[in-house]
Amino acid sequence: MRPFTYSRANDWSAATSALADGDVSPLGGGTDLIPLIREGRAAPGSLIDLRGIPEATSISWSNGGVQIGAAVTLRQLATDKAVIEAYPMLSEACGAVGSYALRHMGTIGGNICQRIRCWYFRHGHECLRTGGSHCSAEIGENQYHAIFRTGPCVVAHPSDPAVALVALEAVVHVQSAQGQREIPIADFFLTSRDRLDGETALQPGEVVTGIMLPAHSSGGTQFFEKVMQRAAWDFALVSIAGIKRRDGEVRLVLGGVANTPWRVTDSIEEDVASGGLAEDDIETLAQRALYDAEPLSGNAYKLDVAAGLLRRAITTLVA
Ligand SMILES: Cc1cc2nc3c(=O)[nH]c(=O)nc-3n(C[C@H](O)[C@H](O)[C@H](O)COP(=O)(O)OP(=O)(O)OC[C@H]3O[C@@H](n4cnc5c(N)ncnc54)[C@H](O)[C@@H]3O)c2cc1C
Structure with a gap:
């Protein structure tokens, strides 16, 4: 393990100046970063702790939306x-x-920036993300992996909050020494087709300063459910976040099924929004949402889990 130094920023300008160095990683709770360093999957020369920045630790409301x-x-x-x-x-x-x-x-910043959980990657075995020529999970142990193919690596995105944030149409606020920008959450998570050295749209030197949830996503009918192999302390096999907003629009997003949170197609969301669905219609919609899935050798069971979650979410949203 490479030794690293630690410092704590008191404002965003200090954090982004430190990150401009290139050999520095932002530190939240350290629950992912420290194991990554220990496992040899990250080797920064310094960590800059963001928890001393007052704006970074506050939740503020304005015009019905919230800045986290x-x-x-x-x-x-x-x-x-x-x-x-x-x-x-x-x-x-x-x-x-x-x-x-x-x-x-x-x-929350560390959660949406956490690295993937594939055992081949984490344990340094040959895989596309460790510099190898193929995805070991595609032909090996893949029971927790993706059922939708979004790139050559078949890992499933690990974050639960990310699934809800996509359904809520959050906007990620990002800053670097060069300035600030806003990234719609759906563009924040990148597939392995986009890049293999990370899972987000962050550029070197950029840090997430906060997440904005729009007023139009507050209230309405909201649904979240996560299925795990054991009752607690586990990543999702499959999860779902669904919302029927006050303006009648529906968003449905699955977790644990693709490289990124997976939004079901617009046409299914529109059918759910139009309402008046009988049990058979809901079943048809759930099956349609999974039509493009291509399960791997060990994870066809995720189709049944996802279908069950879709049925429950749609039933709740149309009730
Ligand atoms: C046993 C175990 C079980 C878990 N189960 C789940 C689960 O069920 N669901 C789930 O969603 N997650 C799960 N996790 C992952 C856990 O939620 C993440 O480790 C945690 O949310 C990361 O937050 P952190 O603040 O500790 O991030 P850190 O470890 O501090 O950082 C994680 C990464 O994000 C970067 N980073 C941190 N903050 C920022 C920022 N503001 N801007 C840019 N980059 C940043 C760091 O440099 C690092 O690369 C589990 C982890 C473990 C160890």
Whole structure:
């Protein structure tokens, strides 16, 4: 393990100046970064802790929407009364992450920037992301991997909150020494077709400063459910976030099935929004949503799990 130095930023300008160096990684709770360093999958010369930046640790409301600082913890989001009222699916998704200790330490910025969980990658075996010529999971152990092919690596995205954030049409606020930009969450997560050395649209030197949830996604009917192999402290086999907004629009997003959170097609969302669906119609929509899935040798069971979650979410949204 390469030795690294640690410092704490008190404002975003100090953080982005430090990150401009190139050999520095932003630090949230460290629940992913420290294991990555230990496993040899990351080797920064320095860590810059974001948790001393006041804006990074606050939740502020304006015009019915909310700005969440990147270093707000998952526990805060799972328990904040105003967030529970306006964006219950986000609270539930954050409350479904790992264990109490992880939610206490883990930040929302770190959660959406966490690296993938494929065992071949994490343990340094040959794979596309460790410099190899093929995806070992595609022909090897792949029971937790993707059922939609979004690139040559078949890993499934690990974040629960990401699934809710895509359904809520969040906007990610990003800053570097060069300036600021906003990235719609759907463009924030990249597939392995886009890049193999990371999973986000962040450029070197950029840091997530916060996440904005729009007013149009607050309230309405919201649904989140996560299926795990065991009852707690586990990543999703499949998860789903669904919303029928106050303006009648529907968003349905699956987790654990692709390189990124997977939004089902517009036409299915429109059919759910139009309502008046009988049980047979809901079944047909659930099957249609999975039509393009191509399960691997060990994960065809995810089709049944995803279909069950789609049925439950659609039934709730049309009720
Ligand atoms: C046993 C275990 C079980 C888990 N179960 C789940 C689960 O069920 N669901 C789930 O969603 N996750 C799960 N996780 C992942 C966990 O949620 C993440 O480790 C955590 O959310 C990361 O947050 P952090 O603040 O600790 O990030 P850190 O470890 O500090 O950082 C993670 C990565 O993001 C970068 N980073 C941090 N903050 C920023 C920022 N503001 N801008 C840009 N980059 C940044 C870091 O440089 C690093 O590369 C699990 C992890 C473990 C170890």
